[in-house]
Amino acid sequence: MSDARADAAFPYDDPSQQREAATLGMWIFLAAELIFFGGAFVCYAAAASAHGPDFARASNRTALPLGAVNTAVLLTSSWTMALAVHAARDGRRKPLLGFLLATAALGTVFLALKGTEYLEDYHQRLVPGRAFLGSGPERLFFSFYFVMTGIHALHLLIGVALLLALAVIAWRGRRPLPTLNIFENCGLYWHFVDIVWIFLFPLLYLRGRHV
Amino acid sequence: MTDAAAATRSENYLNVDYRLRSWLLTTDHKRIGVLYLLSLTFFFFIGGAFAVVMRLELLTPQGDLVQPETYNKLFTMHGIVMVFFFLVPSIPAVFGNFLLPLMIGARDVAFPRLNLASWYIFMLGGLFTLGSVITGGVDTGWTFYTPLSSLSGTQVTTAATGIFIMGFSSILTGINFIVTTHKMRAPGLTWMRLPLFVWSLYATAIILVLGTPALTMALTLVGLERIFGIGIFNPALGGDPLLFQHLFWFYSHPAVYVMILPGMGVESELITCFSRRRPFGYSFIAGASLAIAVLGFLVWGHHMFVSGQSAYAGMIFSLLSFLVAIPSGVKVFAWSGTLFRGAISYETPMLYAFGFIGLFTIGGLTGLFLASMATDVHVHDTYFVVAHFHYVMVGGMVMAYLGALHFWWPKMTGRLYPEGWARLSALIVFLGFNLTFFPQFILGYLGMPRRYHAYPAEFQVLHVLSSAGASILGAGYLLPLVYFLWSLKYGKRAGSNPWNATGLEWRTPSPPPPHNFPESPVVTEEPYAYPVEERA
Numbered sequence: 001m002s003d004a005r006a007d008a009a010f011p012y013d014d015p016s017q018q019r020e021a022a023t024l025g026m027w028i029f030l031a032a033e034l035i036f037f038g039g040a041f042v043c044y045a046a047a048a049s050a051h052g053p054d055f056a057r058a059s060n061r062t063a064l065p066l067g068a069v070n071t072a073v074l075l076t077s078s079w080t081m082a083l084a085v086h087a088a089r090d091g092r093r094k095p096l097l098g099f100l101l102a103t104a105a106l107g108t109v110f111l112a113l114k115g116t117e118y119l120e121d122y123h124q125r126l127v128p129g130r131a132f133l134g135s136g137p138e139r140l141f142f143s144f145y146f147v148m149t150g151i152h153a154l155h156l157l158i159g160v161a162l163l164l165a166l167a168v169i170a171w172r173g174r175r176p177l178p179t180l181n182i183f184e185n186c187g188l189y190w191h192f193v194d195i196v197w198i199f200l201f202p203l204l205y206l207r208g209r210h211v
Numbered sequence: 212m213t214d215a216a217a218a219t220r221s222e223n224y225l226n227v228d229y230r231l232r233s234w235l236l237t238t239d240h241k242r243i244g245v246l247y248l249l250s251l252t253f254f255f256f257i258g259g260a261f262a263v264v265m266r267l268e269l270l271t272p273q274g275d276l277v278q279p280e281t282y283n284k285l286f287t288m289h290g291i292v293m294v295f296f297f298l299v300p301s302i303p304a305v306f307g308n309f310l311l312p313l314m315i316g317a318r319d320v321a322f323p324r325l326n327l328a329s330w331y332i333f334m335l336g337g338l339f340t341l342g343s344v345i346t347g348g349v350d351t352g353w354t355f356y357t358p359l360s361s362l363s364g365t366q367v368t369t370a371a372t373g374i375f376i377m378g379f380s381s382i383l384t385g386i387n388f389i390v391t392t393h394k395m396r397a398p399g400l401t402w403m404r405l406p407l408f409v410w411s412l413y414a415t416a417i418i419l420v421l422g423t424p425a426l427t428m429a430l431t432l433v434g435l436e437r438i439f440g441i442g443i444f445n446p447a448l449g450g451d452p453l454l455f456q457h458l459f460w461f462y463s464h465p466a467v468y469v470m471i472l473p474g475m476g477v478e479s480e481l482i483t484c485f486s487r488r489r490p491f492g493y494s495f496i497a498g499a500s501l502a503i504a505v506l507g508f509l510v511w512g513h514h515m516f517v518s519g520q521s522a523y524a525g526m527i528f529s530l531l532s533f534l535v536a537i538p539s540g541v542k543v544f545a546w547s548g549t550l551f552r553g554a555i556s557y558e559t560p561m562l563y564a565f566g567f568i569g570l571f572t573i574g575g576l577t578g579l580f581l582a583s584m585a586t587d588v589h590v591h592d593t594y595f596v597v598a599h600f601h602y603v604m605v606g607g608m609v610m611a612y613l614g615a616l617h618f619w620w621p622k623m624t625g626r627l628y629p630e631g632w633a634r635l636s637a638l639i640v641f642l643g644f645n646l647t648f649f650p651q652f653i654l655g656y657l658g659m660p661r662r663y664h665a666y667p668a669e670f671q672v673l674h675v676l677s678s679a680g681a682s683i684l685g686a687g688y689l690l691p692l693v694y695f696l697w698s699l700k701y702g703k704r705a706g707s708n709p710w711n712a713t714g715l716e717w718r719t720p721s722p723p724p725p726h727n728f729p730e731s732p733v734v735t736e737e738p739y740a741y742p743v744e745e746r747a
Contacts, residue, residue: 010318010319010323011312011317011318011319011320011321011323011395011726013731017394017395020394021321021322021390021393021394021395024389024390024393024394025321025322025386025387025390028385028386028389028390028420029382029386031420031421032382032385032386032420032421032423032424033424034424035421035422035424035425036424036425036427036428037428038424038425039424039425039427039428039429039458039461040428040432042454042457042458043432043443043454043458046451046454047443047449047450047451047454050449050451051449054449128439128440128441128442129439129440136442136447136448136449137448137449139442139448140442140443140448140449140450143441143442143443143448143450144443146441147431147432147435147441147443151431
C-alpha cells in the first residue's frame with residue numbers, strides 16, 4: 001500500500017486510482033460540453049424549423065469546397081490522434097511525438113482554412129450586421145453559422161495548444177509514458193471536438209444542397 | 212479534555228502555516244472551504260444590503276426613497292448576487308468542500324488544484340459582477356429575459372460575463388465532487404454506507420455539471436447579441452426570445468434544486484444526530500435526492516405557463532412538476548419518521564433543522580399552487596411567487612446553511628460557539644423570516660405584482676409587517692457573525708466529537724490535520740449506527 005502510494009501523486013492511493021479518476025473526470029467534462037453545444041443546436045433546430053426555405057437558401061451561400069476539405073482534414077487528425085494514444089500506451093516516444101505534432105499541424109491547417117473562409121464570407125457580406133446582404137432569416141442563419149463554427153474553432157485552438165504541451169511532455173518527460181493518461185484524455189477531447197464538426201458540417205453546409 | 216489538549220498541540224490544517232501565501236496557494240480542501248466561507252459571507256451581506264434598501268422603499272405606498280430605475284437595479288442585483296454568488300455555491304462549496312473528503316475517508320478531493328482554480332474562477336466572476344454594480348448596475352431582473360436584456364442600456368454584458376465565468380467554477384466543482392465520490396472512498400465505504408449528505412452532494416454535482424452549460428450558452432448568445440447584434444433572440448430577424456427562456460430555465464430550474472438538495476443533505480445529518488436514531492428509510496432518502504436531480508431537468512416549462520408556449524407543453528410540464536413533489540415529500544416523511552421515538556435534544560443545529568422542515572414544507576406545498584396552470588395564471592409574477600421561493604431558498608437553504616455552520620463549526624475551528632446566544636439567534640431568524648415572508652403570500656394572492664417600487668395604499672399594512680420582519684431577520688443574521696468571531700478566541704475547545712455523532716469526520720481531531728486522518732480509516736459498519744436507546 002505505501003509503495004503504491006509513493007508511485008501515485010497526492011491524494012491518490014495508487015496509480016490506477018489516479019488514472020481512473022482522471023478518465024472519469026474527462027468524460028464528465030465532455031458531458032458538460034455536450035450540453036453547452038446542445039444549447040446552440042437546439043436553438044438552431046427551432047430556428048431552422050421556423051425558416052426552412054430561408055435557411056436552405058442561406059446554407060447554399062456557404063463555401064462548400066472549403067468546408068468539405070476541412071472535414072477531411074479534421075477526420076485525418078482524429079486518425080493521427082488515435083495513433084498517438086496508441087503509441088503512448090506502448091511507450092514509444094518518437095512515434096508519439098510525431099503523431100502529436102501531425103495532429104496539431106492538421107488542426108492548424110483546419111483553423112487556417114476556416115480563417116480564409118471567414119475572410120471570403122466577409123467579402124461576400126455574409127457577416128451578420130448592418131452590411132449583411134440578404135433577408136432577416138438568412139442573416140439569422142449566418143448568426144448561427146458564425147457562433148457555432150466560432151465556438152468550435154475556439155475549442156480546436158485550445159486543443160492545438162494542449163497538443164503542443166503534450167508534445168513537450170512526450171519529448172522531455174521523465175515518467176514512463178504508459179503511466180500517463182493525459183494523452184488518452186486529450187484524445188477524448190480532440191475526438192469530441194471532431195464529432196461536433198461532423199454534426200455542424202451537414203447542418204450548416206449541406207442543408208440546402210439537395211434542393 | 213485530554214483529547215482537546217492533544218488536538219491543540221498537534222499540527223492541524225489551520226496552524227500548519229500562517230502566511231497569506233499559504234492560504235492563497237492552498238490545495239487543501241478544508242482551507243478552500245474556509246476561503247469560500249469568507250467569500251460567501253461577504254456576498255451574502257452585499258446581497259442583503261440591496262434587500263434592506265428595497266424593504267425600506269416598500270414601507271410606504273409611494274415611490275419616495277429611490278427612483279423606479281434604481282429599484283429595478285436593486286432587485287436585479289439582489290437576485291444575481293444571492294442566487295449565483297451565495298445560494299448556488301453556499302452549502303456545496305463551503306461544507307461540501309470541507310466535508311466530502313472527510314466524510315468518505317479521503318485525504319483530499321480527487322483534483323485538489325482544480326478545486327483551488329474553482330475558487331479563483333468564482334472570485335473572478337464575483338469581481339465582474341461587483342464591477343457591474345459599481346459601474347451602474349443592471350435592471351433586467353436576475354433572469355436576464357430577452358429582448359429587455361438585449362436592449363437594456365445598463366451593464367448587462369459585464370454582469371452576464373461575471374455569471375458566465377462563475378459557471379465554470381460550478382462545473383469544475385461538480386466534476387470534482389462526482390469523481391471524488393466515485394473514486395476516493397475509503398476501503399469498506401460502499402455506496403449504501405455513504406452519509407446522506409454525500410448522496411445529496413452527488414445529486415447536486417450532477418445538476419451543476421449538466422445544467423450550468425445551458426446557462427453558459429444562453430448568456431453567451433445574449434452577450435453576442437448585445438455586442439454583434441447576431442439576433443438569435445431577435446424577432447425582427449426571425450429569432451425567438453422564448454428560446455432564451457427555455458435555455459435559461461433549463462439551467463435555472465434545476466439550479467433551484469442545487470439551492471435545496473444540499474440543505475436536505477444537511478437536514479438528514481442533523482436530524483439523525485440530535486434524535487440519536489438511524490434515518491427512517493435511508494435508501495429512500497438517498498434515492499429521492501437522485502430522483503429530484505433527474506426530475507428537476509424536466510420541469511423548466513412551468514416558469515413559462517403565461518409566456519405563450521403551447522398549452523399541451525404546459526400540461527406536461529405541470530404534471531412533471533407535481534411529480535417532483537413526491538421525492539420531496541418522501542424526504543419530509545422520512546425525517547419525521549426519524550424523529551418519531553428518537554431521543555431528541557434541542558441544540559442550536561437541531562433548532563435550525565426543525566425550522567427547515569416547517570418552512571421547506573410550506574415553500575414546497577405552495578410550489579404546487581404554481582405548478583397547476585390555472586392557479587399559476589392568477590398568482591404568476593406576484594408576491595406569492597416571491598414568498599414561495601424565499602420559503603424554499605431562505606427558509607430552507609439558508610436555515611440549513613446556518614444549521615450546518617453551527618453543527619460543523621467545532622470541527623472547522625476546534626471551538627464551541629456560545630449555545631445560549633446561538634439558540635436565541637435561531638429563534639430570531641425563525642420569527643423574523645416568517646414575519647418577512649408570510650405577509651407576502653397574502654400580498655401576492657391579493658394581486659400585488661412583484662418588482663414594483665410603488666403600490667396601492669391598501670397593501671401598506673402587509674408591506675410594513677414584511678419590512679419589520681426583515682429588520683428582525685437582519686439582526687438574526689448579524690448575531691451569529693458576532694458570536695462566531697468571538698468563539699474563535701474565547702469559545703470552549705470542542706474536542707473531536709462534541710455532538711457524539713457518527714460519521715468519519717468526527718473520528719479525526721478538531722480542527723483536522725492537513726491530510727485529514729492520522730491513519731486511513733476503514734469502514735466496517737452502516738452509517739448512523741447510533742446505539743438503540745428508544746424511549747419507553
